[in-house]
Amino acid sequence: MSLPKINPTKTAAWQALSRQFEVQKDLALQDLFLQEPSRMEQFSAQTEGFYLDYSKNLITAETKEILVRLAQEVRLKDAIDAQFSGAIINETEQRAVGHTALRNFGALPEEVAVALERIKSFTGQVISGQWKGYSGKPITHVVNVGIGGSDLGPDMVCEALGYYQNHLKLRFVSNVDGDHVMHQLKDLPRDQTLFVIVSKTFTTQETLTNAQTIRQWFLEEAPESGIAQHFAAVSTNLEAVAAFGIDSDQVFPMWDWVGGRFSLWSAVGLSIALSVGYDHFESLLKGAQDMDQHFAKTPFEDNLPVLMALISVWYNNFYHAESECVVPYSQYLNKFVAYLQQGIMESNGKYVDRNGEEVDYQTGTIVWGSTGTNAQHAFFQLIHQGTKLIPADFIAFKECLYGQQDHQNKLLANCIAQTQALMSGTKGQAIESPYRVFAGNKPTNTLLIDKLTPERLGGLIALYEHKLFVQGVIWNIFSYDQWGVELGKKLAVNVLNTIESSDDSSKLKFDKAQEFDASTAELLRRIKQ
Ligand code: F6P
Numbered sequence: 001m002s003l004p005k006i007n008p009t010k011t012a013a014w015q016a017l018s019r020q021f022e023v024q025k026d027l028a029l030q031d032l033f034l035q036e037p038s039r040m041e042q043f044s045a046q047t048e049g050f051y052l053d054y055s056k057n058l059i060t061a062e063t064k065e066i067l068v069r070l071a072q073e074v075r076l077k078d079a080i081d082a083q084f085s086g087a088i089i090n091e092t093e094q095r096a097v098g099h100t101a102l103r104n105f106g107a108l109p110e111e112v113a114v115a116l117e118r119i120k121s122f123t124g125q126v127i128s129g130q131w132k133g134y135s136g137k138p139i140t141h142v143v144n145v146g147i148g149g150s151d152l153g154p155d156m157v158c159e160a161l162g163y164y165q166n167h168l169k170l171r172f173v174s175n176v177d178g179d180h181v182m183h184q185l186k187d188l189p190r191d192q193t194l195f196v197i198v199s200k201t202f203t204t205q206e207t208l209t210n211a212q213t214i215r216q217w218f219l220e221e222a223p224e225s226g227i228a229q230h231f232a233a234v235s236t237n238l239e240a241v242a243a244f245g246i247d248s249d250q251v252f253p254m255w256d257w258v259g260g261r262f263s264l265w266s267a268v269g270l271s272i273a274l275s276v277g278y279d280h281f282e283s284l285l286k287g288a289q290d291m292d293q294h295f296a297k298t299p300f301e302d303n304l305p306v307l308m309a310l311i312s313v314w315y316n317n318f319y320h321a322e323s324e325c326v327v328p329y330s331q332y333l334n335k336f337v338a339y340l341q342q343g344i345m346e347s348n349g350k351y352v353d354r355n356g357e358e359v360d361y362q363t364g365t366i367v368w369g370s371t372g373t374n375a376q377h378a379f380f381q382l383i384h385q386g387t388k389l390i391p392a393d394f395i396a397f398k399e400c401l402y403g404q405q406d407h408q409n410k411l412l413a414n415c416i417a418q419t420q421a422l423m424s425g426t427k428g429q430a431i432e433s434p435y436r437v438f439a440g441n442k443p444t445n446t447l448l449i450d451k452l453t454p455e456r457l458g459g460l461i462a463l464y465e466h467k468l469f470v471q472g473v474i475w476n477i478f479s480y481d482q483w484g485v486e487l488g489k490k491l492a493v494n495v496l497n498t499i500e501s502s503d504d505s506s507k508l509k510f511d512k513a514q515e516f517d518a519s520t521a522e523l524l525r526r527i528k529q
Contacts, residue, residue: 001087004075005354008474009361013070020063021318029056029423029441045302047294049456050463052304053446056423057311057391058319067310068300070474076300079473084296090259090480091354097480098255099262099465100292103285103458115253115267120278122232122250123270126194127166127277134226135191140169143184144271145214146198147174147206149260150234152342153461154198154271156335157264157284160457163332163401164276172271173214176206181213190222195231196270197246200254200263202237205492211244234267259480261342262465280454287458295466305466308393308445312467313474315391315443316365323366325383325392327375329415330452333395337369339461344468349484350477363475369393373414384422384438391443394419395460399451419444498524 008014033039043055043064082089086096102112125131129138144154151174158170173184195214199207218230232250233241241251252267264272265285273281300306315321326337348364369375372394383390396415400408425440449456472479494515516524
């Protein structure tokens with residue numbers, strides 16, 4: 001079972017969408033609401049805890065119907081089934097794509113169940129204080145050392161679930177920027193800190209450099225035997241972890257069938273389980289599982305990830321929107337957009353289709369954003385009155401966590417008012433100054449979630465995972481590889497050798513043998529001077 005390989009632009013639905021765009025390109029959202037009393041019922045969907053209002057989009061019943069036909073013509077259902085069945089759908093790396101298997105409670109693969117048990121036991125010992133550092137004191141601080149998928153997911157989730165956190169203080173070191181590493185280490189109690197080194201490959205330059213620096217810093221005061229109590233690792237590369245000196249009892253598995261950017265559900269989420277406890281970690285996974293089931297079983301017309309993906313394709317490929325924005329109205333979700341950026345852009349930033357041909361249509365969306373209400377006071381001006389079309393997702397939680405109802409009312413009021421303003425603008429109002437006119441007609445989705453719990457966060461993340469997969473299927477690209485990050489990594493080795501070599505820097509000039517162009521050579525010369 002492999003993914004279908006259908007050029008979307010050759011489908012009848014794509015042609016129909018092109019015609020539909022011509023018909024509706026001058027439509028105004030405000031008019032659609034006036035003309036269609038049942039617009040809300042037609043363009044909203046829900047699943048346990050999630051309500052999606054997609055009525056404020058530039059779509060009609062006909063647009064939606066053709067978009068769904070597009071999903072059918074590219075055989076999306078077969079693609080979804082192929083992914084859930086564990087088929088090798090990551091063809092360019094010859095791997096299955098199994099992040100949903102990590103949370104498939106009731107039918108967990110044996111090795112996953114064993115790993116979860118180990119996570120439960122280890123995190124339980126650390127949280128309870130039973131696990132002691134080299135001086136006999138309990139662990140108070142945890143530092144996650146990883147980058148990309150080995151950092152963004154755990155970091156985002158630990159912050160998002162801040163309300164549920166225990167006494168352990170979490171830090172994240174990802175960048176190879178030594179100033180940041182030393183800054184993070186500065187006030188850490190060596191004898192009460194646990195370092196979790198997370199690297200699927202255990203070859204990533206940043207993570208290995210940071211891990212070595214931290215190890216040296218640790219051994220400045222701690223005994224060598226303390227490594228066993230203070231270092232844990234998550235990786236597929238057991239040999240490299242052993243060579244680093246981490247006790248095999250503290251090495252947690254990763255599997256090549258889990259992509260880094262989809263790995264927070266595995267032992268890569270160890271820091272999450274340390275931070276909020278295993279039970280909340282399991283709830284996070286179960287919330288994602290609920291979304292998986294919704295995605296796998298719901299007809300496309302009512303399927304949240306499918307609808308969000310189709311609407312995004314509509315703007316990307318027919319309205320030629322340059323980007324899309326995500327605005328969560330919860331400060332706890334401060335890192336959510338950065339997390340999505342890796343998921344979405346590393347997955348769908350591809351220009352070669354599943355037949356190995358160059359595409360002649362736009363693929364991967366550019367996603368950006370930040371939390372509301374902060375974003376309103378920063379970049380919203382451009383969405384309201386700029387010249388670009390920027391479809392936006394507004395995410396809000398109905399209930400707050402600390403019972404600050406006055407704040408919550410204001411937070412929600414702002415979220416809703418912004419989508420209203422973006423849609424309605426000042427149409428129909430007599431405004432004298434052209435500078436005060438809002439054209440409106442700016443599309444948004446509003447995702448209203450009952451409460452920021454581990455379950456709902458899991459569901460929210462899974463929703464975007466599935467959305468990006470659906471888009472990749474439609475665009476006929478392989479979403480689960482990331483060859484585009486390799487070239488820079490390779491060239492960095494050569495550049496680093498040059499920076500570190502004792503050769504006379506004045507001799508650095510454009511030289512075919514050295515593979516440096518004039519610009520690169522000049523920059524290197526200046527760095528070495
Ligand atoms: O450079 C990109 C990448 O390969 C990501 O896909 C991955 O999440 C990250 O690097 C970290 O990789 P690793 O977990 O192997 O250190």
